[in-house]
Each structure stands twice: as structure tokens, then as C-alpha cells.
Amino acid sequence: MRDLADLRSRRWFAANDMRGFAHRQRMQQMGLRRQDVLDRPIVAIVNTWSDLSPCHAHLRERAEAVKRGVLLAGGMPFELPAMSLGEVMVKPTTMLYRNFLAMETEELLRSLPIDGAVLLGGCDKTTPGLLMGAISMGLPALFCPAGPMLNDRHRGKTVGAGTHTRMFWDEMQAGKIGAEEWVQLEARMTRSPGTCNTMGTASTMTAIAEALGMALPGSTSIPAMDAAHPRMAADCGERIVAMIGEDLTPQRILTRGAFLNAAAVQMALGGSTNAAVHILALAGRAGVELSLADLDAVARRVPVLANLFPSGDKLMEDFYYAGGLPALMNRIREHLALDEITVTGQPLRTQLQDREVIDDDTIRPLDRPVSPHGALAVLTGNLAPHGAVIKPSAASPAFFRHAGRALVFDSQPQLLAAMADPDLDCDENTVLVLRNAGPVGAPGMPEWGNLPLPKKLLQRGVRDMVRLSDARMSGTHYGTCILHASPEAAVGGPLALLRTGDIVELDLEARRIDMRVDDAEIARRRAAWTAPPRPCARGWTLLYQQHVTQAHLGCDLDFLQGTAPTPEPAIF
Secondary structure, eight states, X not given: OOOGGGSTTHHHHXXXXXXXXXXXXXXXXXXXXXXXXXXXXXXXXXXXXXXXXXXXXXXXXXXXXXXXXXXXXXXEEEEEEOOOOOTTTSSSOTHHHHHHHHHHHHHHHHHTTOSEEEXXXXXXXXXXXXXXXXXXXXXXXXXXEOOBOOOEEEXXXXXXXXXXXXXXXXXXXXXXXXXXXXXXXXXXXXXXXXXXXXXXXXXXXXXHHHXXXXXXXXXXXXXXXXXXXXXXXXXXXXXXXXXXXXXXXXXXXXXXHHHHHHHXXXXXXXXXXXXXXXXXXXXXXXXXXXXXXXXXXXXXXXXXXXXXXXXXXXXXXXHHHTTHHHHHHHHTGGGSOTTOBXXXXXXXXXXXXXXXXXXXXXXXXXXXXXXXXXXXXXEEETTEEEEEEEOGGGSOGGGSEEEEEEXXXXXXXXXXXXXXXXXXSOOTTXXXXXXXXXXXXTTSOOSOOSOOOOHHHHTTTOOOXXXXXXXXXXXXXXXXXXXXXXXXXXXXXXXXXXXXXXXEEEETTTTEEEESOOHHHHHHHHHHOOOOXXXXXXXXXXXHHHHXXXXXXXXXBGGGOSOOOXXXXXXX
């Protein structure tokens, strides 16, 4: 165990000089005792609570539970607010601010007298943002998940957030749902604080945090409003104090084996395609070599076992009752590196002992997967030389091999206006294309990739088409959507050269996405291409557009990647 004299916070509080006097004085100004900061490790509770983040509406109370655990274990907790990335409310997209939160987390921990941190988050980008910052800072850190919201039911069927919103919207456009029922759904579908209760990006990323070893075993599937949730938060507070004593930093936990474990969990869950971007960014911060090809290789081996929307028909509350993530991981243990250390200080194999599946319909056996098609496939070709992704388990098998005429849109408003046009020149075989929606082009790579279907086709009963973009898609969405085409159109990627009328070919088995245009014609189009304007001339967005990497590299800022150390702040 580390000696108190070795703690980082002692640089602020232990010195017998004017600056140490001033630091201790200011703590006592807040009613603390001198010994509270001299004789205890200092724990930051980085809290992404916000009044405009319904997923995190309960995190003020959970911070108090964490504090209780810290105090009972002999630590001294301090709550630090950080940018809250509520997925629905933040515009143009929370992805624009993921790296902002990562930088804020890193600098909060660096600039203040902190020995270790509990990270409170859960909504989509908060999990990778908090973890990226904590990894780069290198202090002991533990992720405390917000937890999923409660289930709802409509007409006797289970209803969840996100996935059913899109389904019901399509049915309304097709005339199958009336205005009164629509208003009733609006008031019922999200019944409590907490993250989306489908296997969307939120639950995918919190599960990845647990699979990486950065969250307590079983913590990420506990519903936000379950009494077990505040108890788990207190456990986080207690455990971080021990981690400080053990100097158990992310660098000791985040090995290549840990990242491959996380990838296996993503696939078994039928997790969000967004994970492909975030897991690569996390690996880049940890200095671990990981690529889209690695993710595709794992996806070919590990079947979808979690019967959760959008790949299945159940929700996160059901997953929790079925045994949660430890039970799922135990079921795929043959695909895991079991000797990797987690925040428990023990190897993964230890925490999976006796974690059995309780409900085989919710967490399927290996010989009876939810989908034989896998949760992720990485495509390459002349439309995406560095890769694009698709979620086969949520797509239509009829389109796995498909050739269709492209209908290309240069902006989201242009696309949305066209979808209502009763005379739009398209049919169910058309390939809808949206470009200039990537990291630089949008900016921020918003979740526009689940392109809406033309109203005239919805009214004819069409519910899926092949769709292609350099955008992302919400993890709660479904359909045959090819996403993250890299490099993006706005920086001259091949998607910028595609024209309406060109034939687009998808071959899932061959992992190909191509336009049927010869190299000479592509070269002519490239010579005539000019970059679209970038109207942002100041602030974070300008910095982001100048330094963001492409999707196949994780969309981190180039100057934040890697493990180069930043000097500790001078204390004078």
C-alpha cells in the first residue's frame, strides 16, 4: 500500500510553507478540518449531471452515495462538475463535444489536488469522454454508470427508448398511428431517469467500460431507479480509496487483451456501431494498437447472444434480471483473455466465477444466437478505402448482397425535404446516400446515418433500404445502414465523388462497398472536386475541425492521441 506521504495531493497540502498554508486555509474556509486534507486521499467525483440531461437526472443523488463510500473507506471526496452530454438535447451532436469532455476531465484531474477519481456518466458520449480523459491523466479511476431507465409497455408489448421512437414514427408516417396515440406514446415511453434501455450506444459503452475492467462487475446493467444502484455507487466510492492505495491506474488495466475483451462483449451484446469509433479512441489514449480489422475479426467469431433491441426484442431491465454482463461474459469466456486485471484488483476470471445466466431467452446460449450475422462488419472498397461499418444483426438479409442506383444528398436539410416529396425518383432498390456528415463536414459526425425512408415508400409498406453515409447512427436504430465511410466526403473521400445515378454495390460476405465507376472517371471527378466551405471561424468547433482525426482512427483530436506525458502543474 502507498504511504500517505506519496500521494499527489500532498504537493498541495503537506508543505510547511506559505503556499501549503494557503491551500489548507482555503479548505478550512469551507468548514473542513485540517486533518481532512492532510490525513486522507483526495477523491474527485467527476459528475456529468445536468438539468438538461434526463439520462443523468439522478446523478446528484448518486454523487452523495459515492461520497458516503469514500468517507467510510477513509478518503476525502470532492464533487467536480463536468460538461454533461445529454444525447437528445445537445446540438448539433454530442459527438462534437466528446473530446471536449475528455480534455476537461483530464485537466480537472491535473489542475486540482486529486489522487483518484470516480467518473459519473452513462449517456452515449459521456462514458468514452470521461474514460479518455482519465486514461490520459493516469490517476486511479473507476467508472460509475448512470444505469438504464425502466421498461414500458404499449398494447401488451415491451417498449423502449430510441428504437421504438423510430418504429412508431415510420408507422405514423405510413398512417398506421393517429395523433392521439402519438401523444400518449410521447408521455409513456421514457418512464424514469436513466439511459436508453435498448442496447444503444449508452448501454454498449458502459458495458465496454466494464469489459475493459474500468467498472465494478455487474454495475452497468443495474437500472437507474433500482435500490441496488445507490448501493453500487457507494461501493464505487469505497473501492476507489483502495485503488489509490494500490496505485491501480488505467495503464495497469488497459492492455490489448482488455480491449479485445471489450470488442467481444460489444459483439455478444449486439452493441452499437458507435462503439467502433469510441473503442479505437480509447485504445489510442491507452497506447494500445487496435484497428477496425481487429473489430471485424472479433465480430466474425463472437455471435450476438443478448436478445435486446434493436437486434432482439427485450430491454436492459430484462438483461439485468437475466444475470447482467458478468453472466454474458461467463458465457463467452472462451473468447476472452481471462487474466486481465480489473478495478477490483483481481483477474477477470475471478469475477466471472459462479456468474450464471438465469434466463436463456434473454442471454442466449452459444448454439442458439439471436442473429447468425454478427453485430458488426467492416467494409472497404472504392467508396470507403479506410473502412465503413454496418450492423448485420439489425439489417435486412435481403440486402446483404445488393446493387442499386444511388440517390445522393449533400446535406441533412436537403435529404429531409426530399423524403416528403411524393414524386421522388426512387424505389426500394435505390441506395440513399448522405454525405458531408462526417467529423469535419457536419461538423461532429452526428447520428444522421439512419436515413429516413421516403414517405411514398413507407406508405407502400417499405420499411428498409440500403443507406450509405459518412455519419454515425444511433445505437438504438436499425436497418441496412452503412456508416462511418472513411475518409469522409468533406476532406475529399470517395463519397464526395459519387453521383446520383451511379450504381452502388454492397457485398457483406466479401466486406465490400463500391461504386461501379472506373478509376479514370473517378480521377476526373477528383480533379474537379472542391472542398465545401467551413463556416465556423472561432471557438471549439474551429479547433475541432482543424484537429479531429477520421472515423477509422477514432475521431480524437490529433494532439490528444498517444501516451506522451504532460508535466504536473508547478505549485508556487
